[in-house]
Amino acid sequence: MTVFEKSGDIGGRLATRRRAGGFWNHGAPAMEARTPPFVDFLQDLEAHGSVRSFANLLYDEDAAAPGLLWRGCPDMREALRPLQTGLDIVFRAEISRLERRNGRWLLASASGDIHGPFDALILTPPAAQARALLTRSGLPAPWLSEDVLMHPCWALLLGFENSGSGIQRAGTSDVVARVASGGALASSEPGGFAETWVIHAQPAWSRAHLECGREEIAELLLGDVARQLVRTSGREARLQPAYVSAHRWRHARTLQPLGTSHIWLEDQRLGIAGDWCLGATAEDAFLSGRALAEQILGRSAALRTVA
Ligand SMILES: Cc1cc2nc3c(=O)[nH]c(=O)nc-3n(C[C@H](O)[C@H](O)[C@H](O)COP(=O)(O)OP(=O)(O)OC[C@H]3O[C@@H](n4cnc5c(N)ncnc54)[C@H](O)[C@@H]3O)c2cc1C
Numbered sequence: 001m002t003v004f005e006k007s008g009d010i011g012g013r014l015a016t017r018r019r020a021g022g023f024w025n026h027g028a029p030a031m032e033a034r035t036p037p038f039v040d041f042l043q044d045l046e047a048h049g050s051v052r053s054f055a056n057l058l059y060d061e062d063a064a065a066p067g068l069l070w071r072g073c074p075d076m077r078e079a080l081r082p083l084q085t086g087l088d089i090v091f092r093a094e095i096s097r098l099e100r101r102n103g104r105w106l107l108a109s110a111s112g113d114i115h116g117p118f119d120a121l122i123l124t125p126p127a128a129q130a131r132a133l134l135t136r137s138g139l140p141a142p143w144l145s146e147d148v149l150m151h152p153c154w155a156l157l158l159g160f161e162n163s164g165s166g167i168q169r170a171g172t173s174d175v176v177a178r179v180a181s182g183g184a185l186a187s188s189e190p191g192g193f194a195e196t197w198v199i200h201a202q203p204a205w206s207r208a209h210l211e212c213g214r215e216e217i218a219e220l221l222l223g224d225v226a227r228q229l230v231r232t233s234g235r236e237a238r239l240q241p242a243y244v245s246a247h248r249w250r251h252a253r254t255l256q257p258l259g260t261s262h263i264w265l266e267d268q269r270l271g272i273a274g275d276w277c278l279g280a281t282a283e284d285a286f287l288s289g290r291a292l293a294e295q296i297l298g299r300s301a302a303l304r305t306v307a
Pocket residue numbers: 004005006007010011012013014026027028029030031032093094095096124125126129133153155200249251252253273274275276280281282283285
């Protein structure tokens with residue numbers, strides 16, 4: 001089995017930006033586990049030291065159920081590192097075209113390399129990207145419903161040289177959906193930040209500002225956080241981060257899932273999985289991938305097959 005990944009590392013939206021002096025988990029800040037298989041999976045990773053459970057301290061308007069959350073160790077990018085062992089992964093290989101020839105799959109990367117032939121193909125990009133890849137390849141996918149929707153998210157990454165920003169008191173607004181600590185602090189290192197924060201913008205706001213420049217987004221989000229601080233703590237905030245960077249997630253979280261765990265086309269040996277099949281979380285991604293794997297390995301007859 002060969003994995004083709006367009007970025008330079010594993011993790012996908014379990015992402016970390018690393019810079020001298022600090023790091024920011026700018027995709028999922030943590031993972032919740034609600035089903036026994038995912039709890040078992042995370043406990044296995046914990047035994048390998050790549051995740052750690054902790055009390056739910058996220059300042060999140062959807063945090064309905066306080067309890068345990070799981071975070072990558074030392075950062076989210078590392079959460080899945082133990083899974084990489086033994087896998088043949090080709091990094092910086094964006095697959096731009098697929099071709100089915102003589103019952104087998106050929107993959108063309110954006111750089112022009114051709115990979116394959118392979119007996120079976122599994123696609124796991126966000127829904128819109130999977131659909132675009134299939135359409136571009138002349139492979140209509142009527143079974144991949146147009147109703148599947150994922151919303152974008154602008155993330156703001158902040159680093160402060162001194163502690164006491166008070167940002168954790170800012171709360172949410174029409175603009176800001178979530179304020180999360182950026183992870184372990186590195187203030188003891190030269191140039192290290194005393195505080196790192198990640199601000200996630202609201203879905204509607206992110207959509208309305210999707211094509212704005214990063215600098216403009218950073219200014220708007222920082223301004224909103226400062227206003228929230230005045231509102232919630234009653235004092236003027238002087239937010240002067242030493243590090244400011246905005247990151248756009250075009251397909252961040254699922255709004256409308258497919259409603260079935262995965263797709264497997266036996267005649268074409270083509271499988272599709274991803275969080276968006278079931279929902280908006282890392283657990284949904286895990287359950288989707290696992291259901292597809294079980295079907296390919298012939299361990300489950302009860303799962304949906306699209307013929
Ligand atoms: C801002 C934000 C906040 C989130 N908060 C939470 C949270 O609190 N809790 C939670 O559980 N989840 C959260 N999530 C969602 C969670 O990150 C996802 O559900 C999960 O990572 C999805 O995994 P996946 O494998 O389905 O997709 P992805 O992680 O998106 O992986 C898809 C991979 O495919 C690669 N790829 C795409 N197209 C190609 C191509 N053509 N060729 C090669 N490679 C390609 C991508 O580079 C990527 O690595 C959040 C996500 C974001 C962005």
